[in-house]
Amino acid sequence: MMPTGTLYGIGLGPGDPELITLKALRLLQASPVVAAFSKAGRTGNAWTIAAPHLREDQTRLRLEYPFTLEVSVTDPRYHREMGVFYEACAARLAEHLEAGRDVAVICEGDPFFYGSYMYLHDRLVERFPVQVVPGITGMSACWTQANTPITHGDDVLTVLPGTLPEDTLVERLAHTDAAVFMKVGRNLPRVRSALARAGMLERALLVERGSMEGERVQRLAERAEDEPAPYFTIVLVPGRQGVR
Numbered sequence: 409m410m411p412t413g414t415l416y417g418i419g420l421g422p423g424d425p426e427l428i429t430l431k432a433l434r435l436l437q438a439s440p441v442v443a444a445f446s447k448a449g450r451t452g453n454a455w456t457i458a459a460p461h462l463r464e465d466q467t468r469l470r471l472e473y474p475f476t477l478e479v480s481v482t483d484p485r486y487h488r489e490m491g492v493f494y495e496a497c498a499a500r501l502a503e504h505l506e507a508g509r510d511v512a513v514i515c516e517g518d519p520f521f522y523g524s525y526m527y528l529h530d531r532l533v534e535r536f537p538v539q540v541v542p543g544i545t546g547m548s549a550c551w552t553q554a555n556t557p558i559t560h561g562d563d564v565l566t567v568l569p570g571t572l573p574e575d576t577l578v579e580r581l582a583h584t585d586a587a588v589f590m591k592v593g594r595n596l597p598r599v600r601s602a603l604a605r606a607g608m609l610e611r612a613l614l615v616e617r618g619s620m621e622g623e624r625v626q627r628l629a630e631r632a633e634d635e636p637a638p639y640f641t642i643v644l645v646p647g648r649q650g651v652r
Contacts (some may be wrong), residue, residue: 413441413505413534416512417519417529419543420457423620423640427549428461430533432541436461441504443469443497443525445524453640454514456649461592467504469511471497481571498531500591518543522590547588550618550642554625563647570643572597577602586647596637599601603645613644 416435421427428436442462446452452470463470467617474493479486501511519525519540529538547567551558559565566584568577569591581587581602589599592614603609612628617640628643 410508410526412536413508413510415501415505415532415538416510417523417525417538417540418512418514419518419523419541420454420514420516421544422517422549422618423453424549425457425460427544427619428457429543430586431539432543433461435539435541436514437463438510439466439507441467441469441501441511442514443471443501443511444514445471445473445497448472448474453516457516458514467509469500471500476498494527494531501528501532502535505532510620516543517546521545530607546618546640547590547642547644548635550615551588551644551646553618554613554615554644556613556646558588558642558644558646560648565647570599573600574587574598574605578605581606581608581645584603587643587645589643589645592637592641593641594636596641596643597633599643600633603643608645611645613646614641615644616641618642 416439418432418436420432436458442458442608444452444454446455474489501513504511513525513528515523517523531542532538544634563585565586565588566580567588567590568580570589571591577599592599600609603612614623614626614628614631614637616624616638620640
């Protein structure tokens with residue numbers, strides 16, 4: 409039997425094409441097939457990051473979501489149709505893997521940290537050789553670009569998706585020293601309100617497009633309440649205050 413190809417889950421880092429590891433670069437350039445998720449009709453951030461590193465002769469598979477924000481995650485249709493979509497994507501990759509071709513699935517940040525790659529990994533890991541290459545996370549890039557240490561000593565860091573109910577966010581903030589809010593975007597008003605209720609608003613920093621073109625860092629308390637946040641936005645709450 410012909411040996412199968414290897415599935416590589418490759419983290420590209422937060423956005424700056426130079427913040428890709430040497431291992432990720434080597435495997436990416438060696439793979440005959442490269443795949444990435446993107447919104448229909450959009451280039452996709454992963455493709456933008458990888459563009460300087462790709463070869464012209466590589467097969468490129470665009471995995472375009474059937475919807476992004478158009479259907480709520482609480483709608484039964486969301487999980488049903490996304491499940492069908494991920495199955496179809498896994499089948500496309502499996503065709504190449506079964507033919508002996510390695511496939512590199514690229515994603516911004518780290519593949520196992522809120523990454524869509526995981527849905528392919530779960531469906532293919534028992535069938536093919538798999539190797540995952542970690543990447544620099546968006547939150548790491550954001551606190552670095554903000555020149556702000558996030559944790560000191562024995563600080564506890566909590567990562568919170570902004571999609572959680574406001575009362576849940578307030579409860580989690582009460583039991584942490586430092587926090588990072590992911591999935592901010594349209595959820596910024598809820599995040600801001602939770603921080604205010606927790607007494608942390610004055611410490612919070614908002615970082616848009618960390619390490620990418622158009623980067624912006626500002627104190628959340630100084631941002632107009634009606635100003636929307638773009639998709640690539642993270643809110644940071646630094647931990648222990650003062651110098652040790």
